Amino acid sequence: MARATLEQRQPTIVEALRRIRHGAGTYNGIWSWVATVDHKRIGVMYGLTAFAFFLMGGIEAMLLRLQLTTPNGDVLSASQYNQAFTMHGTTMIFLVVMPLSAAFFNLLIPLMIGARDVAFPRLNAFSYWVFLAGGLFMNFSFLTGGAPAAGWFGYANLTSSAFSPGHGVDYWLLGLQILGIASMASAFNFLVTILNMRAPGLSLFRMPLFVWMTLVTSFLIIFAFPVITVALFELMFDRLFGANFFNPIAGGTPLLWQQMFWLFAHPEVYILILPAMGIVSEILPTFSRKPLFGYPFVVFSGIAIGFMSWGVWAHHMYTTGLGSVANAAFGISTILISVPTGIKIFNWLGTLWGGAINLKTPLYFAVGFISMFIVGGLTGVMHSMVPSDYQQQDTYFVVAHLHQVLLGGSIFGLFAGIYYWFPKFTGRLLHEGWGKLHFWLMFIGFNVTFQPMMILGLLGMPRRIYTYPEGLGWDLWNMVATLGAFLIALSILIFMYNVVISLRRKERAGADPWDGRTLEWSIPSPPPAYNFAEIPTVQARDDFWHQKYAEDAQGRPLPILAGGALQREGELQGAVGGHRTIHMPSPSYFPLIAALGFPLIGFGLIYDPALVAVGALVLLVGLFAWALEPTAE
Amino acid sequence: MAARVDLHLGVEGLYLTGRLTGWAIAVWQSESGKFMADRKTYLLRLVVAAALLSFLLLLVACSTDTPQNTFDAKGDVARTQRDIFNYALWPAVAILIIVEGLLVFALFRFRQKRGQGLPSQVHGNTRLEIAWTIAPAILLFVLTVPMIAAIVEVGRDPKPDALPVRVIGHQWFWEFQYTGPEFSDAQGKPLTIIGVGGAPAELHIPVGREIAVSLESADVIHSFWVPKLAGKLDAIPGEESRMWMNATEAGTYSGQCAEFCGLGHAEMRLTVVAESEEEFQAWAEGQLAAQAGSGEASLARQGE
Numbered sequence: 001m002a003r004a005t006l007e008q009r010q011p012t013i014v015e016a017l018r019r020i021r022h023g024a025g026t027y028n029g030i031w032s033w034v035a036t037v038d039h040k041r042i043g044v045m046y047g048l049t050a051f052a053f054f055l056m057g058g059i060e061a062m063l064l065r066l067q068l069t070t071p072n073g074d075v076l077s078a079s080q081y082n083q084a085f086t087m088h089g090t091t092m093i094f095l096v097v098m099p100l101s102a103a104f105f106n107l108l109i110p111l112m113i114g115a116r117d118v119a120f121p122r123l124n125a126f127s128y129w130v131f132l133a134g135g136l137f138m139n140f141s142f143l144t145g146g147a148p149a150a151g152w153f154g155y156a157n158l159t160s161s162a163f164s165p166g167h168g169v170d171y172w173l174l175g176l177q178i179l180g181i182a183s184m185a186s187a188f189n190f191l192v193t194i195l196n197m198r199a200p201g202l203s204l205f206r207m208p209l210f211v212w213m214t215l216v217t218s219f220l221i222i223f224a225f226p227v228i229t230v231a232l233f234e235l236m237f238d239r240l241f242g243a244n245f246f247n248p249i250a251g252g253t254p255l256l257w258q259q260m261f262w263l264f265a266h267p268e269v270y271i272l273i274l275p276a277m278g279i280v281s282e283i284l285p286t287f288s289r290k291p292l293f294g295y296p297f298v299v300f301s302g303i304a305i306g307f308m309s310w311g312v313w314a315h316h317m318y319t320t321g322l323g324s325v326a327n328a329a330f331g332i333s334t335i336l337i338s339v340p341t342g343i344k345i346f347n348w349l350g351t352l353w354g355g356a357i358n359l360k361t362p363l364y365f366a367v368g369f370i371s372m373f374i375v376g377g378l379t380g381v382m383h384s385m386v387p388s389d390y391q392q393q394d395t396y397f398v399v400a401h402l403h404q405v406l407l408g409g410s411i412f413g414l415f416a417g418i419y420y421w422f423p424k425f426t427g428r429l430l431h432e433g434w435g436k437l438h439f440w441l442m443f444i445g446f447n448v449t450f451q452p453m454m455i456l457g458l459l460g461m462p463r464r465i466y467t468y469p470e471g472l473g474w475d476l477w478n479m480v481a482t483l484g485a486f487l488i489a490l491s492i493l494i495f496m497y498n499v500v501i502s503l504r505r506k507e508r509a510g511a512d513p514w515d516g517r518t519l520e521w522s523i524p525s526p527p528p529a530y531n532f533a534e535i536p537t538v539q540a541r542d543d544f545w546h547q548k549y550a551e552d553a554q555g556r557p558l559p560i561l562a563g564g565a566l567q568r569e570g571e572l573q574g575a576v577g578g579h580r581t582i583h584m585p586s587p588s589y590f591p592l593i594a595a596l597g598f599p600l601i602g603f604g605l606i607y608d609p610a611l612v613a614v615g616a617l618v619l620l621v622g623l624f625a626w627a628l629e630p631t632a633e
Numbered sequence: 634m635a636a637r638v639d640l641h642l643g644v645e646g647l648y649l650t651g652r653l654t655g656w657a658i659a660v661w662q663s664e665s666g667k668f669m670a671d672r673k674t675y676l677l678r679l680v681v682a683a684a685l686l687s688f689l690l691l692l693v694a695c696s697t698d699t700p701q702n703t704f705d706a707k708g709d710v711a712r713t714q715r716d717i718f719n720y721a722l723w724p725a726v727a728i729l730i731i732v733e734g735l736l737v738f739a740l741f742r743f744r745q746k747r748g749q750g751l752p753s754q755v756h757g758n759t760r761l762e763i764a765w766t767i768a769p770a771i772l773l774f775v776l777t778v779p780m781i782a783a784i785v786e787v788g789r790d791p792k793p794d795a796l797p798v799r800v801i802g803h804q805w806f807w808e809f810q811y812t813g814p815e816f817s818d819a820q821g822k823p824l825t826i827i828g829v830g831g832a833p834a835e836l837h838i839p840v841g842r843e844i845a846v847s848l849e850s851a852d853v854i855h856s857f858w859v860p861k862l863a864g865k866l867d868a869i870p871g872e873e874s875r876m877w878m879n880a881t882e883a884g885t886y887s888g889q890c891a892e893f894c895g896l897g898h899a900e901m902r903l904t905v906v907a908e909s910e911e912e913f914q915a916w917a918e919g920q921l922a923a924q925a926g927s928g929e930a931s932l933a934r935q936g937e
Contacts, residue, residue: 078896151893157870158853158895163804248871254854255869289745294757319856319891320867321848321874324788328781335773339766346765347757349735356745356752367740374732378725385776387783388718390864391703391711394856394891460701460860462891465899472887473699549751557751 018630020589035587037121038529040425042128043106047418049132050099056139057091058492060084062485065449069482071470081466082149083168087139089152090172093272094179095135097410101275102127102183104417105190105214107425111520111527112208114199114536119192121585122626123185129595130182137599138175141168148172151464153265154235156246156257161239167606170239173232174602180225180232181598187221190214199519201538205299208518208542209292212299213278216306220267220274223310228264231257240605255320262313270309272406273373274302276413277344280366283420284348286514287363288355291542294347301340301347308337318386319393327386334384341377345370360514361435365416368443372408376401379454394464397457403450415442415495422502423509427525431505434498438491445487452477452484517545530582588629594622700887701860707886707907708862710787710878717783721776787864791845791877796838799823799847802855802868802890805897807834812847816917818925824917825924833887833902839913840883848874853895859888859905867892880907 033041063084067075076084106124110117118124141147148168150159159169194215198207207215235257237243244250246257285292292298314322314330322330348370357363379401383389392398415438423429456477461468468474512521522544523532540546549557597619604611699705706712743752799810806828816824828834838844848857850868858865863878880886890901908916 078899082893082896155854155893158893163853163895248869251871253871255872288743288752290752290754291756293755294762297757297762319865320869321872324784327788328784331780331784332777335777336770338773339770342769343762343766345732347762349732349739350755350757350761352736352739352743354752354755355743356749357740357743358745359740367736371733371736374729374736378729381773381776382718382721382725385717385721385780387714387780387787387864388721390787390866391714391718391860393865394893458703459699460703462858462889464893465889467899471698472701551754557754 014628014630017625017628032587034592035589037117037125037585037587037591039106039110039118039121039124040527040529042124043103043108044425045128046099046106046131047103049128049135050096050103053091053095053099053135055492057088057096058489060088060091062489064088065482065485067466068468068478070479071468071472071475073467076466078466079146079149082151082464083142083147085464086148086151086168086172087142090138090148090176091135092406093152093268094176095131095138097272097406097414098183099131099135100414101217101272101410102131102186104210104275104279104414104421105186107421108520109190109193109211109214110197111424111523111531112211112518113194113197113202114519114532114538115193115197116531116535116582117585118189119197120189122588122591123189125588126591126595126626127182127186127189129592130178130185130598133595133599134175134178134182137178137602138171141171141175144171153261154257155261156235156238156254157248157252159235159239159257160247169235170606171602173235173239174605177229177232177236178598178602180229183221184225187218187225191218191222194218199536199538202543205296206538206541206543209281209295209298209302210275210278213274213281213302216302217271217274220271220306220309224264224267224271227260228268231260231264236605255317258317258320259313262316263310266313266316267306267309269405270305272410273413274305276369276410276417277302279413279417279420280348280369281344282518283362283366283416284351285542286420286516287358287360287366288352289358289515290351290355291517291545292347293350293353294343295541297343298347301343304340305337308333308340312337315384315389318389331384331386335381338377338381338384345374345377358514360419361430361432361439362416362420362514364436364439365412365419368439369409369412369416372404372412372446376404376409379404392457394462395457396453396461396463399463400450400453400457403446403453408446408450412442415439420514421520422499423513424520424525424527426503427508428502428505429509429513430502431498434494434501438495438498441487441491441494445484445489445491448484448487449481450484452480456481512544515548517542519544522547530584533582586629588626590622590626590629592622594619594626597622701889703860705861707882707884708878708880710863710876711861712881713783713786714864717780720779724772724776787876789877791843795843795845795877797845797847798836798838799849800836800857800868802848802850802852802857802894802901804852804895805890805901807836807857807890807901807903808851809834809836811917816921818921820925822924824921826920828903833904836903836905837913837916838880838905838907839910840880840907842910843877843879846876846878848876854892855890855894855901856892857888857903858891859886859903861886862888862905865891880905883907883909 033045036042063076064081067073067081106118109115139147144167146166146168148154148171150164150169150172154169154172158164159173194207194211234243234245238245238247238252244252246252246254248254281292281298311333312330314326315334318327318330352367379397383392383398383401419430419435456474459473459477461472461474509525511524513525514521519536519538520527522536536543548560550560552558597615597617600615600618601612602615604613604615703711703718704715706715797812799812801808801810808828809826811824813823818824826834826836846857846866848866848868849872850870852870854870855868856865857868857876859878862880863876866874866876868874884907886905886907888903888905890898894901
């Protein structure tokens, strides 16, 4: 209604928007990426950006390790060290693992559910640009002379203006709010996409596990991010407008921050790990050549983890003096959450058991994930034991544990996904030899770096100390940990080399290089812009596998020799002859323009209120033009 | 002394891990068809595994002096906490070895063989699912019982004869106040010890007597931690946290702030000196006299 009125009243604006849209559609090269709303391109941009931040976070980690190699290290000052560990943690969580997971959501969800794009393609582009803007905004603080230095957990009241002067913490809290907008937009998008855009016949219990875990993760993001947003808002009011939420002198409570932060951050841990679990649950069946063991149990344990993740946050706060009853209650709930996690691990073992295991690089990383996640899970149970956690809290034992879960777990799982789906989106397989070298270096490097940290923690080394004196018995293990960190760094260089040489390979991967089970393998590599020439009708779980294999009288699988589905899809793709005949969402510049408003507002809040108005104007122009853009020609 | 505790631990753990490793190797060998019913080979492997593990543990225990070693408990609180750690450690190690062993075994045993067709397409097994849901739940429930007992013990009120000490965290030093009436100086101020100029503050305590710690912060959150005596407790501005601890042996125990509190966090160290009741009383009297002297001097300065 409003649009019709506007079109009558302001035909020139609408005509201008139509021209811009048409122009965006005709650009090639870089501009076609800037204006893209194609989920695959957005996924690639998410992945590349997250990997660039991964290198930054990695360099920060190497600086931390160099500083701690020997007692009384002098690589970094206390201030630089605090900035480095704050930005390392913030970067790896919000700018690496979350967006890398988002890259996989973008690349895979529409393909796995047989859709041509996500539910809201322009919102998807908006998510990416807001993420990029937030990440650059936060890292811009390095150039202004002081990055945030109060830890990724930003405990009040160390974050107050009195104890953290300068703008570092402002960049941190505003950057996190911007990133939160990106995460929320993307979570709503995938939630709606998964619930509404599945191909006919793809009921919930036929969905691939990765789609299930994306669904659970989206719910967790939608419920968890508002909590941190409230906490960040209060912190912002404390710092910028003189409020006293966390100021004990004026009657505020520093512990309020911890309650809200961990109520967000424990579900966040599962936001970081569930996508990797989904990836591993896709890879194991393909390379064992048999279906996922106990599919409904793996699904329900994922859902159970999602629910239970809301009842364990205070295990980060055992030492704040909550009292014996609260500590016992949260100790028990934390112990309980290891039951559904264990179910997943046992079912993965069951998937491998009795298979015909094809030991390719993706499986190496998937198994690396499982083996390291077992260690992370068991050390997690040990942390849940309240009395011994009074000793381990805030020591290197916790540093070891969280890296077993997030590096040995999430990052290994995400690398497994990169090796597995790389041929789908580039048309080329990553080189196996370099891939295995990457795996072994990273796996050995990981264990050499982080297992000594368990010993360091038990020998009483606290976290977040920029230096330590001699004579505490920590020298040897710190030296070993730094050596391991160099192995990890080397393995990442090998991975990058592998990507470069593999992209130049002549031989094509083909549509289905791994004999895959899910729908994305039924279309060409790389997929055309419209994904599916004809939206598939799904008959079963692992539908594509059942198109390739029939069963004999004893229930044993037999290949269908005629080439089956692949050939049919190939014919269809040929028949379509270019995507002009398929209705596709049109490209748009406005998600990017709207996203640019947020960092401007951020700079404005820090430096000059006038800039807030400019940022708000940019945001409004972007949103209105986006809303009024005429639909595709 | 650190070595002795860890050796005890090591022997206990080695027995278990050695048996399990030997068992895992035996299973692997029998499955891969190479197993010889040769007890000597089995024992040899067990010994090698045990030797490797004990070497590692000894390396931890003996390599250096470790003044903040949480295993080397010298107080009842730290001992309770260490015992809970060990109680959870060995089941965890056992599960680790079994599950990782099964994983590695599956990778070798079920590798695709040349010319092998597709394996049978097993979708699951409900009985197994129920088993591996309930079994861990029972095991974990068993863990919670001593855990709750230990929470109650560590979290109880100190005994009536406990020595009350007020601990105040500052950026970036510790302040100790002996708040008992017998430690007041002539002006009624409690005996106060402050760490100055890089030298960590020394908290003197009598061996055997419980210390009733009352924790506060003057600025941001800190955490009071003396690993050999007791796990940590946070000092939160605007709140008062309480804990008890004791030292069961005379000695000097080092500790440090365990909650990130800004630039000087790493240097916010402290020392606890546990000595006999007589030595402690003598030290306190000396300190009180010095404090009274400096108090009068400053009063005199104000009066001028």
